Amino acid sequence: MYELEIERPTTVADAVSALGGEAQLLGGGQTLIPTLKQxxxxxxxxVSLSGIADMQGISASGDxxxxxxxxIHADVAADGTYAALSELASHIGDPAVRNxxxxxxxxxxxxxxxxxxxxxxxxGATIVTxxxxxxxxxxxxxxxxxxxxxxxxxxxxKFPMPQQAKYIKxxxxxxxxxLVGVFVAKFADGVRVAVTGxxxxxxxxxxEAEAALSADFSASALxxxxxxxxxxxxxxxxxxxxxxxxxxxxxxxxxxxx
Amino acid sequence: xxxxxxxxxxxxxxxTVEGRTLLTSFLRxxxxxxxxxxxxxxxxCGACVVHxxxxxxxxxxxFAIEADGAEVSTIEGQANEDGSLNAIxxxxxxxHGLQCGFCTPGMVMxxxxxxxxNPKPTVDEVRNHLEGNLCRCTGYHNIIKxxxxxSGQDVSAIAAE
Numbered sequence: 001m002y003e004l005e006i007e008r009p010t011t012v013a014d015a016v017s018a019l020g021g022e023a024q025l026l027g028g029g030q031t032l033i034p035t036l037k038q039x040x041x042x043x044x045x046x047v048s049l050s051g052i053a054d055m056q057g058i059s060a061s062g063d064x065x066x067x068x069x070x071x072i073h074a075d076v077a078a079d080g081t082y083a084a085l086s087e088l089a090s091h092i093g094d095p096a097v098r099n100x101x102x103x104x105x106x107x108x109x110x111x112x113x114x115x116x117x118x119x120x121x122x123x124g125a126t127i128v129t130x131x132x133x134x135x136x137x138x139x140x141x142x143x144x145x146x147x148x149x150x151x152x153x154x155x156x157x158k159f160p161m162p163q164q165a166k167y168i169k170x171x172x173x174x175x176x177x178x179l180v181g182v183f184v185a186k187f188a189d190g191v192r193v194a195v196t197g198x199x200x201x202x203x204x205x206x207x208e209a210e211a212a213l214s215a216d217f218s219a220s221a222l223x224x225x226x227x228x229x230x231x232x233x234x235x236x237x238x239x240x241x242x243x244x245x246x247x248x249x250x251x252x253x254x255x256x257x258x
Numbered sequence: 259x260x261x262x263x264x265x266x267x268x269x270x271x272x273x274t275v276e277g278r279t280l281l282t283s284f285l286r287x288x289x290x291x292x293x294x295x296x297x298x299x300x301x302x303c304g305a306c307v308v309h310x311x312x313x314x315x316x317x318x319x320x321f322a323i324e325a326d327g328a329e330v331s332t333i334e335g336q337a338n339e340d341g342s343l344n345a346i347x348x349x350x351x352x353x354h355g356l357q358c359g360f361c362t363p364g365m366v367m368x369x370x371x372x373x374x375x376n377p378k379p380t381v382d383e384v385r386n387h388l389e390g391n392l393c394r395c396t397g398y399h400n401i402i403k404x405x406x407x408x409s410g411q412d413v414s415a416i417a418a419e
Contacts, residue, residue, distance in 0.1 A: 001278050002278070003276065003277070003278055004277045004278050005260075005277040006260070006277040006321055006323045006324075008323065008324070008326070026321075029319060029320060029321070029324075030301065030319060033280075033301070033319045033320070033321070034300055034301050034319065036278070037299065037300070045277075046277065046321075048321075048323075048324060050324055074313070093390065094304070094389040094390025094391075095314060095368065095371070095372075095387055095389065095390060096304060096307055096314050096315050096316045096368070096390050097301070097316070097319075097390060099313040099314055099315050100315050100316070100319065100320060176389070
């Protein structure tokens, strides 16, 4: 990897002032470090968020669970307050990756096959930054694109807890990323369905399934729906048609298991 | 260059590293603790697993600077105080949990963190926990048997292959 310097601030304010120039934020590094090794990125400086105690931890109040942006996947997996979210976290990567990777890093990276974006969008979460709060519906904007501005850090993610929820992913067996993953969440005012891994535009909501499941929360409600393969990913792991097929299958499985 | 100080296998150590220096490079090249192996260098094989503040991590996917002030344990620190193999190491030997041995340091460190969290895992739990540790020789059966044996469970019913 190219030469770089690293700063480890202990507060969000210090992290913001350490940014600037060609500096980049470092979460758990489980995506960024492999990227740097391949020389696909060349930041002069990394500002590590791992020393910021305020960005770590999980707290629940009422029907909302708030997770610090620097919280590792293993801690979310062990928490269990929001069962579907903890189960999702327990299947990200492998145990060693889960001991370093963070929710804030995953959300900010917005990998089109990552699991957390589906949970955030499927739950209607709020992304909290050092500057503002952003609804998940506005946050995810395509492949590796988010609403984050320069110098903006994901300090926490607030999840409203649904009545029922489930995430099911069909794993790409070499990487354990989702070939297709679907997060289904049933709230008092309706059902949300978020799909990761499938679309050329990254994570998205499947609105037809949401309408059908809001009327009847059962897998049979999906039977008449079709999923277009027009904007689906084709790669060596699966064709667009295969992914489109999996979207419906994974959604039905998630509803059955919710 | 930045000075880092950490505790490795109970001993205070320090060194001067570049920003880009990985924890695995610091352990192997500065401290000469070459038991931690680099198999893939792409975060997939788990041969470089060490414990940082009690958690199993891939030392090839963490900067040395990030371990400043941390407690680090490597394979060199796993033996009993009298130098004899600890229960996990002895079980790997007893049950032939290795052939070439390259992945073994990572396997032992991952097994140690599993058994700390879950002292009596099922075979499935052991298999799932080894998701990030690749062995290209044994086919995993004897590794799993060794970890089950190290947990004090009867392994006579687990087929060797």
